[in-house]
Amino acid sequence: MAQVRLQLEEARELAVRALAANGCDQANAAAIADVMIVAERDGCTSHGLFRLPGYVSALASGRADGRAEPAVERIAPAVVRVDGRGGMAPLALERGRVPLIEAARENGIAALALVGIFHMAALWPEVEAVAEEGLCALAVTSSRRLVAPAGGSRAMFGTNPMAFAWPRPGEGPVVFDQAVSVMARGEVMIAARDGHDLPEGVALDADGKPTTDAAAAVDGVLLPFGGYKGSSIGLMIELLAAGLLGENFAFETSAEFADDGGPGRGGELMIAMDPARFGDGAGWAAHSERFFAELLAEDGVRLPGGRRLANRQRIPTDGFEIPDALHGEILELAGGA
C-alpha cells in the first residue's frame, strides 16, 4: 500500500482544515485535530488520522454538532459535570480538565462527569494531561455495543476502555489505556482493512461462533480479556460511564446509532486524585519511584506506555506515514490541496 509521509504540524493543519470544512468551528476543529495528532505523535495509528473520515461523517450527517459549546458546572463539591451538548468529546475534555484538577486539589479526590459527547479518541491523552499536573487519574468510557459479556454471545458492552495515569515528577507519567475487549475495535478495523487475521479468542462472528477473520469480527462481537474477570470490568465501566452519569449504556447508544464510521453518543467518567492529599505528604513520588526501580530490575518487565514515549522521541522529527488513499480522502474532505 502506497504511503504518504507527513510532519505533525502539516497533518494538524490539514485535519483542522478538513474538520472546519465539514461543520466544525475553530475551537472544536482544533481540539479534535489535537487528539488525532497526539495519537500519531505516539505511533497510535488506530486513533490517528484514520479516524478523521469517521468524525466528518458524524458531523455531516448531523449526528454530532461541530459547533457545540460545552457547558461546565461544579454540580457537587467534588463533581465537575461537562455537558458536551452533542459535540465531539475533545473540546468538552479540554474545558473540563482545569476544573477537575482544581476540584481534586481542593478535595483530595474529584470526578469529571462528561455527558452529551461523541467519543472515539483514545483515553490516554486525557489521563496523561491530568497526571502531568501531578495528579493520579483514572478514566472510563462506554460506546456502542461491541463486546459480549462472559457466558453470552450478544454484544452488551462497548469496548469500554479504562485509562490510568500515575504522575512521575520530572519525567513522563506512567500511562495505560486498554479496551475491555481482548483487542481494540480500532485494531480489528485496521486488521480488516489490511486483510490480516486475528488471534483466536478475540471475537465471535455474527452467528456467535469463534472467528479469526477480522472482517467477520467487525460484523460480530468482540470478547472481553481474561474471561469473566474482564467481563466484570466491562460491566463496571457500563455502570460508571452510563449508570452513574445518566448517559447512554452501550445498548442505548447502539439503538440511536447510524454506522457512518463515526462515534456514538456516550459518557465518560474521569476520577482525579491528588497524592499530596492522601496522607503521605511529599513522600509519594520517591516512594513510587522505588517501586518502579524494583519492578524494572527484572529483564523483560516494562512500564506500560513505553512504546508511545519512544515514538514520541522520534516522530516529531521523522514524521509518520498514512496510506495514500486515506491522505487523498482527507485532502478531498479539506476541499482539495
Place this chain on the structure above:
Amino acid sequence: MAQVRLQLEEARELAVRALAANGCDQANAAAIADVMIVAERDGCTSHGLFRLPGYVSALASGRADGRAEPAVERIAPAVVRVDGRGGMAPLALERGRVPLIEAARENGIAALALVGIFHMAALWPEVEAVAEEGLCALAVTSSRRLVAPAGGSRAMFGTNPMAFAWPRPGEGPVVFDQAVSVMARGEVMIAARDGHDLPEGVALDADGKPTTDAAAAVDGVLLPFGGYKGSSIGLMIELLAAGLLGENFAFETSAEFADDGGPGRGGELMIAMDPARFGDGAGWAAHSERFFAELLAEDGVRLPGGRRLANRQRIPTDGFEIPDALHGEILELAGGA
C-alpha cells in the same frame, strides 16, 4: 475428609472466643469474626474460618495488634484516612465506613484511605456495605508479592483484589471481587490442601516455569489474568493502595513479612460515589435496572455475585461445613470446647 456442620451464630461465637483468647479485644474480635462469618454465609470458604488460624498466628507473633484502636481523620474534604495502628483491617473498615459515606454524600465522591492494617479478608463485604447505603463503591488492596507482572517471573504485585458494588434499591447490590491473579491465593491454598491440580496459565513454580501443581504454585508466583491487561490492573492497584496512600507496596510488605499464614501489612483504597450527585437525579436506579434487564435477556449471562446471594438464602438456615481438623484446631485456639 470428615466435616463438621456449624450454624453461623455458633461459628461466630467460636471465632470471637478464639480471637479473644489470642490477644484481641472484643471490638477487634467481633469485627474479624464478622468478616469470616459473612464469607461462610455466602459460601466463600476460602475467606471463612479457614483464615482463623492465620489471624491468630499473626496476633500471637505480635506482628498484628489485636487491641488496636483505629484513628479516623478527615484529612481533606473528600478523603477519610483511617490508621489501623497495626491492627487487623475489619475494625478499621467498620470505623471508616460511616465517615466515607458521609463524605461521599457531601461531595459526590470520596475516598477512604486505610493504612496501618493487616488485611486478608475478602473485599466484597466492605463495598457491599457501602452500596447498601445507596452508593457505588470501588475498593483495591495490595498484599505481599505473589503475582508476576507480564513479561516477568518475579512476583511484584500482591494478588491485588479489586471489588466493586453497584446499589440496587430494593434488592441486593451487584458486587464483584476479583484478584488480579487468574486464581485467588486462597483458592490455590485450598487446592494445595486438598491435593487438586490447577488449570494451566495460573502459576509459575519457584524456578519460573509454568506449573499445574498447587503446592508448587504456593512456593512460586501467580500469573495475572488476561496477560498484560491484567498486569496493568495489578500495577494500578499497587499505585493506588501503596503509592497513593503511603503504605507498603507488595515488595515492601514481603520484606517485613513472616509467613505464619496470616496477612501482611498493607493499605486499602475505597472510593465511594453517590449516583444522586452526578447529575441524573433520582433516575439512575431505574436506568441501571433497564441495563440489567437487557443484559440478562440472554440465557447464560449472569450478574456477578449471584452465587453468593443464592448461598445467602440457604446457609443461614442449613449451616455450613468445615473440615474436622480445622474445627479441632479452632476449638483448641479458643481454649477447648
